[in-house]
Amino acid sequence: MRTAVTLAALALALGCEIQEAEGSVAPDEQEYIPVPIPEITDRDVKPAHVVYLNREGAVLTSGRDDSSRNLSSIVPQETPELAIPAWRGTAARWDQMVECVRGHFGAYDVEIVDQRPTVPGYVMVVVGGTAGDLRPDGVELSGTITGLAPFNGQAIENAVTLVFARTLRENAQRTCEVAAMEIGHAFGLDHSRHCRDLMSFQRPCGARRFMDEEAPCGTTEDRPCFDGAPTQSSHARLLQTLGPRL
Ligand SMILES: [Zn+2]
Numbered sequence: 001m002r003t004a005v006t007l008a009a010l011a012l013a014l015g016c017e018i019q020e021a022e023g024s025v026a027p028d029e030q031e032y033i034p035v036p037i038p039e040i041t042d043r044d045v046k047p048a049h050v051v052y053l054n055r056e057g058a059v060l061t062s063g064r065d066d067s068s069r070n071l072s073s074i075v076p077q078e079t080p081e082l083a084i085p086a087w088r089g090t091a092a093r094w095d096q097m098v099e100c101v102r103g104h105f106g107a108y109d110v111e112i113v114d115q116r117p118t119v120p121g122y123v124m125v126v127v128g129g130t131a132g133d134l135r136p137d138g139v140e141l142s143g144t145i146t147g148l149a150p151f152n153g154q155a156i157e158n159a160v161t162l163v164f165a166r167t168l169r170e171n172a173q174r175t176c177e178v179a180a181m182e183i184g185h186a187f188g189l190d191h192s193r194h195c196r197d198l199m200s201f202q203r204p205c206g207a208r209r210f211m212d213e214e215a216p217c218g219t220t221e222d223r224p225c226f227d228g229a230p231t232q233s234s235h236a237r238l239l240q241t242l243g244p245r246l
Helices: 002-022 091-104 172-186 234-242
Strands: 050-054 058-062 082-084 111-113 123-127 147-150 160-163
Touching: 050 091, 058 123, 091 111, 091 172, 123 172, 147 172, 160 172
Parallel strands: 050 111, 050 123, 123 160
Antiparallel strands: 058 082, 147 160
């Protein structure tokens, strides 16, 4: 039942995204697909304080997110296994990308690593491939989808997110910015309508960062944020969720 709901949401989001891609969204704009999953209501969710940027590729199985077991709610239930290819860019570009992600999360109590942690309890970002890898028959979902994350408006324990680095031609900055957005979703951040925000879907109006300013949520138009608040400050929300770096 849970997976059926997830799939419906995914299909809906996909339809929506493809439609947007045909409209005013520039081809090089980063895209997203939030995949709502049921909230854990019986206890407080403890956000991970480690994010693993995975360049090795991964074989993911459908299920409730569990990064250490390669289980992902993004993988359609009817797909037995989903092989995400490894990063194909140079080692230098990879290091540049990792440093860029570290910079964006530098204010918060979270470690960005690129070796798989030995202890469970981390967000995993698989960086490689294209959205076409999501379909076993190889059908491209949309050439402009550059990342995917589960999203339900709060931190998702052990979340698995995808960044389609091949679609981004392994460009360090763009890969970094998509990764930052997908990690943001895994920590509960909605899309921002602030054009400089890393959570924004708009044409950038300056160097992107997690803005310390309240802005409406939305992709192509303003709407209330997922949690019902009229606005979001990405920076404040991350501080609240993760705490400041000490
Ligand atoms: Zn997004």
